[in-house]
Amino acid sequence: MVMAAFSYAVEDGIGRFAFERPEARNALTYEMYEGVRDVCREVPTDGSVRVLVITGSGGSFAAGTDMALFRSFATPEDAWAYEERMEAVFQAIERCPVPTIAAIDGACTGGGATIAAACDLRLATRRLKFGVPIARTLGNCLSAANLARLVRVLGAVRARDLLLTARLVEAEEAAAIGLVREVVEDADTLAARALELAGELATHAPLTMRATKEGLRRLETADTIDDRDLVAGCYTSADFKEGIEAFLAKRRPVWRGR
Secondary structure: OEEOOEEEEEEOOEEEEEEOOHHHOOOEOHHHHHHHHHHHHHOOOOOOOOEEEEEEOOOEEEEOEOHHHHOOOOOHHHHHHHHHHHHHHHHHHHOOOOOEEEEEOOEEEOHHHHHHHHOOEEEEEOOOEEEOOOOOOOOOOOOHHHHHHHHHHHOHHHHHHHHHHOOOEEHHHHHHOOOOOEEEOOHHHHHHHHHHHHHHHOOOOHHHHHHHHHHHHHHHOOOOOOOHHHHHHHHOOHHHHHHHHHHHHOOOOOOOOO
């Protein structure tokens, strides 16, 4: 079925969720975020869905949040509400009762990178561009929870490098550092390989996989910090407004540190 700018279908026990906004490189609207959130929350545990594959159409996985959504931000409450809304999405993916596979072709940036990081396994094509280049684009910041997600998949040293340099990881490096488990040539091969891997997982013991996922999640999220001042400071800044307008106007932002 097609709903908004995403699709979801189940065949042979494998759920396939796809972002379907290729004209915008699958820039994520709230409806798209909440679509994947709801699918992950509502996956049945009766065996009818054994694995979930998340992908994007048209040569991109997801190019982050649609920048137009940020234009109305003016207060700390706007920033906190946005991050809380996003956290519900990423937690739903992490808590999905079946294994999740991110099948990544092309751009996987910003919120798209966080979605991929929240998945259990990642495959990619040679077109992969993974990262969160907000230090040179928008001037906002990642929540502490999302920093932790990147640290879990990249390691602290690489996460720090990636965020401070605002660079993008390409396929060869992604495979070398374990960000993705496999790199394939093209989108067709990616789709076939994702279904092959999903089919393999679908034969494994569901309760074992569910307990493994939940046990690892609890270990990884044992510590929390208060980051509300950091989130509010970036999202309510003049630099963030400048980043949005510069991005939409396709020009370089002029950062002023306030």
